[in-house]
Each structure stands twice: as structure tokens, then as C-alpha cells.
Amino acid sequence: MSILYAEREYKMSERLLQRCLRLAEAGEFTQYVVQCTRMLRNLYAEQRQAIPYKKVAKMLQRAQQLLVWEDEAEQLYRDTQLALSSTVAARRAVLALLPDRILQLEALHRRARSFTTYNMVYRVRIAYEELQGNYQELIRVTGAASRRLREGKLNARRFDLRFNHFMSIYAYLRSRQPVQGLRLAEEYSRDFHPSSNNWFYFQEHHVLLAMHAEQYERVQQLLGVIIKNPAYIIQREAALQRWDLYRAYLDFVLPPQRVTTSRQRHMAQWVLQLPEYSRDKRGHNVAILVLQLLYFLREHNLENVLLRLERLRKYQQRHLYEATTVRSRLFLRLLQLIVEKNFDAAQAAERGKALLLQLRETPPPGEAFAEVEIIPYEHLWDLVLGLLREGPPVANEPA
Known part of the structure; x- marks a missing residue:
């Protein structure tokens, strides 16, 4: 268009600019609206077309003002985004600023009423509620966005529906409403294409929802579909190990006849080779140590049960000291009771009431790197007691 305009091809330039302007307005891309209206204004001025000149000059003035508001909103959002991707201390510092920042963004949106200003408010509010651990409000925010989209009040060309779906089911998972979340996950899954990385991230939460809802047959079905995806094998090593961790937990809750002995041996060998602490498994270290403990409880191996309980105790002392780790600390205290009560299931259950x-009254934390409960700790405690009822661990007899 710039070349056509420079060559004084006014008619063709005008047609292309008008077409570009319509597309920019439909997508609410204000910066392109400004560019198109500026060029049209100049074009009409050179052609001495007063009426279209005045009309497009007013459009340009409105678009320029709108762009100022959008730029201010985006600056606030990017400042927040940068702080939230930094250190834990930086995230906590920006947390105190977010209520005022949200008010500023909402004021800008009331002036602009554009998709960009709405999206900045929406993104910062989601970040704030997640950091707070206020998952019920996160459900409300994502639900309101879905309704606005259905009612035609949001720009469907611009709104990231998949992100909204993901945050919605994540909030249901963390707020301990797995049945409702699983129902939505089944509905939302059609919007994620199996060839994208987003599909694997979404399915990871889909699996966890089914785990938390105790729908283990559904977990088995989902894992079967996930593993058969051609892109499964090219995921990062850390992601592949998370899937193996979920499959290993599934081995403990499916009826024994559904899990082959060779499969048990393979998974047991893999689990026991995992390091007791690894930074690249941050958020899953407790899950790994507990899984190792479960294997040895099932094998009635006293020495290794005591060893894993001691490692859990040390891990708690070194890494689980913040307020966000209350649930993990409570569960590990429950596990220590089984030794205090000499592996008697009835006494441990009574003492642990x-x-x-x-534990049941303690909500999940809001921190992004909190320990992940693949199976809720309450359910794991029932599983531990069930293993003890099958027989206490015993010492290996000397050769």
C-alpha cells in the first residue's frame, strides 16, 4: 500500500486501505486502525476530498486516544508479567501491588471498552486469584469470560478460549471440585488439537481431575489415548517422567487383576531409581517419595519402609517449611504415625483422626510450585491404611 500510495495509485490504495481498515476493526487491532486511518487521511487531503477527509480524521483521533489507553494497560500488564516470572520474592512483592493495578486496568477498560483493555484486566485478575489460591473466584472469572464470549460480547477472533478452558479446569482441580471439573474437561477437550503441546498440558490436568474424582477406569482410558499420540514420545524428558509417575500411581488403585506382574515389576524398578530430591521435579518430590513408600509397604519390606519414612522426614525439614506446604506437612505427620503405632492400621487410623x-479443612496452596497431589492426600492415607491391613512390614531374615 505504501508503494501504491507513493506512486499516486490513489484508487487502488484507497480500496486496499479500506479493506485493511475493516479487518483491523473486526479484529480490534487498534494500532493497525491508526495506521490505516492516517494513510487514508493523507490520501484524501492530497485529493482535496473534504468530506471523507473530515470523517477519517475523526476516526483517527478516536483510534489514537484508544491506543494511548491500550498502551497504558499493556504496560501495566507487562510489568506484572515480568515480575511474576521472576523470583519467589519478586512474585510476593508484586502480589501486594496487584489490587491497585487491577483497579487501574479496570478504569482504563471503562474508558476504552476494547478487547485489549479487557484482556489485560482478565489476565492480571487470573494471575492474582491464582497467586492468592482463590480458586473459587478463578472459576467465576473464567466462567464470566465464557458467558461473555457466548453472548457475543468478546471478540471471538482474539479471545484465547483454550487458555480460559485450561485455567477453568485447573481451578476446579485445585478447589477440590474434581467431578464438576472432569465434566467440563470432557467438554473442553474437543477445542485442543492432539498435535499441539497445549493438548498434553490440558490432558495432564484432565488425568489429575479423574484421579481426584476416583474415576480410575477413566484415567486408564485417558492414559491409553495419550500414550498412543504420535507426539507423545517427543515430549521433554521431564514431561515423560510425569506421565510415568501418573501411571505408577494408577497401578496402586486399579484392581490387581488389571495390572500385570511384569508391568508392576517394570514400574517398581523405575520408581525406585528416581532421585529422592530433584529440582527438575519440583512440585513432585513428595509424590515420588510417597510412591516409593507405597511400593515397599506392599512388599512388606520393613527396612525400606523405615528408610523412606526417614527420607520424607528429612525432606520435610529441608524443603517444606513455608505456609504453602501445610497440606504436605500434615500428610507426612500422618505417615509418621504408622511407625509410632507399630504399623497397626486401626491404632494409626484412630490416632490420626x-x-x-x-488436612481435610486445609485448602490447597496458591503457589505455582507447591507439591502436586496426584492422588489427594486424604485418599492416599486410606490407601496406606489398606496396605497395613494386608499385613505389617517385616524385617528381612538374615541369610
């Missing part, structure tokens, strides 16, 4: 009640 108060801790279990406290």
Missing part, C-alpha cells in the same frame, strides 16, 4: 480432619 485429628490430623486427618485438619
Whole structure:
């Protein structure tokens, strides 16, 4: 268009600019609206077309003002985004600023009423509610966005529906509403193409929802579909190990006849080779140590049960000291009871009632790197007691 304009091809330039302007307005790309209207204004001025000149000059003035508001909103959002991707201390510092920042963004959106300003408010509010661990409000925010989209109040060309779906089911998972979240995950899964990385991220939360809802047959079906995806094998090593971790947990909750002995041996060998602490498995270290403990409880191996319990105790002392790790600490205290009560399931259950009640009343943390509960700790405690009822661990007899 610039070349045509420079060559004084006014008619063709005008047609292309008008077409570009319509597309920019439909997509609410204000910066392109400004560029198109500026060029049209100049074109009409050179042709001495007063009426279209005045009309497009007013459009340009409105678009320029809108762009100022959008730029201000985007600057606030990018400042927030940068702080949230930094250190834990930086995230906590920006957390205190977010309520005022959200008010500023909402004021800008009331002036602009554009998709860009709405999206900045929406993104910062989601970040704030997630950091707060306020998952019920996160459900409300994502639900409101879905309704606005259905009612035609959001730009369907610009709104990231898949991100909204993901945050919605994540909030249901973390707020301990897995049945409702699983129902939505089944509905939302059609919007994620199996060839994209987003599909694997979404399915990871889909699997966890099914785990938390105790729909283990569904977990088995989902894992079967996921593993058969041609892109499965090219995921990062850390992602592949997470999938193996989920499959290993599934081995403990499916009926024994559904899991082959060779499969058990293979998974047991893999689990026991995992390091007891690894930074690249941050958020899953407790899950790994507990899984190792479960294997040895099933094998009635006293020495290794005591060793894993000691490693859990040390891990708690070194890494689980923040307020966000209360649930993990409570569960590990429950596990220590099985030694105190000499591996007697009935006595451990009775002694752990108060801790279990406290665990049930403690909500999941809001921190992004909190320990992931592949199976809720409450369900794991039932599993541990069930293994003890099958027989306590015993010492290996000397050769």
C-alpha cells in the first residue's frame, strides 16, 4: 500500500486501505486502525476530498486516544508479567501491588471498552486469584469470560478460549471440585488439537481431575489415548517422567487383576531409581517419595519402609517449611504415625483422626510450585491404611 500510495495509485490504495481498515476493526487491532486511518487521511487531503477527509480524521483521533489507553494497560500488564516470572520474592512483592493495578486496568477498560483493555484486566485478575489460591473466584472469572464470549460480547477472533478452558479446569482441580471439573474437561477437550503441546498440558490436568474424582477406569482410558499420540514420545524428558509417575500411581488403585506382574515389576524398578530430591521435579518430590513408600509397604519390606519414612522426614525439614506446604506437612505427620503405632492400621487410623480432619479443612496452596497431589492426600492415607491391613512390614531374615 505504501508503494501504491507513493506512486499516486490513489484508487487502488484507497480500496486496499479500506479493506485493511475493516479487518483491523473486526479484529480490534487498534494500532493497525491508526495506521490505516492516517494513510487514508493523507490520501484524501492530497485529493482535496473534504468530506471523507473530515470523517477519517475523526476516526483517527478516536483510534489514537484508544491506543494511548491500550498502551497504558499493556504496560501495566507487562510489568506484572515480568515480575511474576521472576523470583519467589519478586512474585510476593508484586502480589501486594496487584489490587491497585487491577483497579487501574479496570478504569482504563471503562474508558476504552476494547478487547485489549479487557484482556489485560482478565489476565492480571487470573494471575492474582491464582497467586492468592482463590480458586473459587478463578472459576467465576473464567466462567464470566465464557458467558461473555457466548453472548457475543468478546471478540471471538482474539479471545484465547483454550487458555480460559485450561485455567477453568485447573481451578476446579485445585478447589477440590474434581467431578464438576472432569465434566467440563470432557467438554473442553474437543477445542485442543492432539498435535499441539497445549493438548498434553490440558490432558495432564484432565488425568489429575479423574484421579481426584476416583474415576480410575477413566484415567486408564485417558492414559491409553495419550500414550498412543504420535507426539507423545517427543515430549521433554521431564514431561515423560510425569506421565510415568501418573501411571505408577494408577497401578496402586486399579484392581490387581488389571495390572500385570511384569508391568508392576517394570514400574517398581523405575520408581525406585528416581532421585529422592530433584529440582527438575519440583512440585513432585513428595509424590515420588510417597510412591516409593507405597511400593515397599506392599512388599512388606520393613527396612525400606523405615528408610523412606526417614527420607520424607528429612525432606520435610529441608524443603517444606513455608505456609504453602501445610497440606504436605500434615500428610507426612500422618505417615509418621504408622511407625509410632507399630504399623497397626486401626491404632494409626484412630490416632490420626485429628490430623486427618485438619488436612481435610486445609485448602490447597496458591503457589505455582507447591507439591502436586496426584492422588489427594486424604485418599492416599486410606490407601496406606489398606496396605497395613494386608499385613505389617517385616524385617528381612538374615541369610
